[in-house]
Amino acid sequence: MSTSRALEANRVSKREFVQRFARRGGIPLHTAQTAYNAMIDELLDLVSQGNTVTLTNFGRFYPQTHKGHRVQFSKEDGADEVTDYTVLKFSATREVNRRVKVNDEQS
Numbered sequence: 466m467s468t469s470r471a472l473e474a475n476r477v478s479k480r481e482f483v484q485r486f487a488r489r490g491g492i493p494l495h496t497a498q499t500a501y502n503a504m505i506d507e508l509l510d511l512v513s514q515g516n517t518v519t520l521t522n523f524g525r526f527y528p529q530t531h532k533g534h535r536v537q538f539s540k541e542d543g544a545d546e547v548t549d550y551t552v553l554k555f556s557a558t559r560e561v562n563r564r565v566k567v568n569d570e571q572s
Contacts, residue, residue: 512553524557 477485479501487497508526511518517527533548557565 509553513551522558522560524555524561526553526555528552529554 483497483501484494486501487494490497492500508518512526512528515528517525519525528551530549530551533546533550536545536547
């Protein structure tokens with residue numbers, strides 16, 4: 466199986482994820498959806514304001530700024546520069562990484 470097919474087979478959609486955590490938490494699906502949306506919105510608001518969000522025993526979310534640069538090969542005329550930009554980064558705790566590594570061995 467190609468790598469892209471293997472990745473596609475292992476993807477979990479937002480809908481499935483919310484259904485699974487509602488079931489695991491024993492809460493109504495609507496409540497889980499509301500909680501999921503609120504958590505993502507709050508996380509993005511905090512990080513976009515320059516904050517680092519640390520979830521104990523899970524990891525931290527933080528903004529990482531990249532400097533703009535000249536573009537070597539452009540598909541669009543006049544697109545010679547990429548301006549400074551910020552991306553969301555995540556750093557998992559060692560314990561979380563250990564738990565993920567166990568599942569890697571099944572591949």
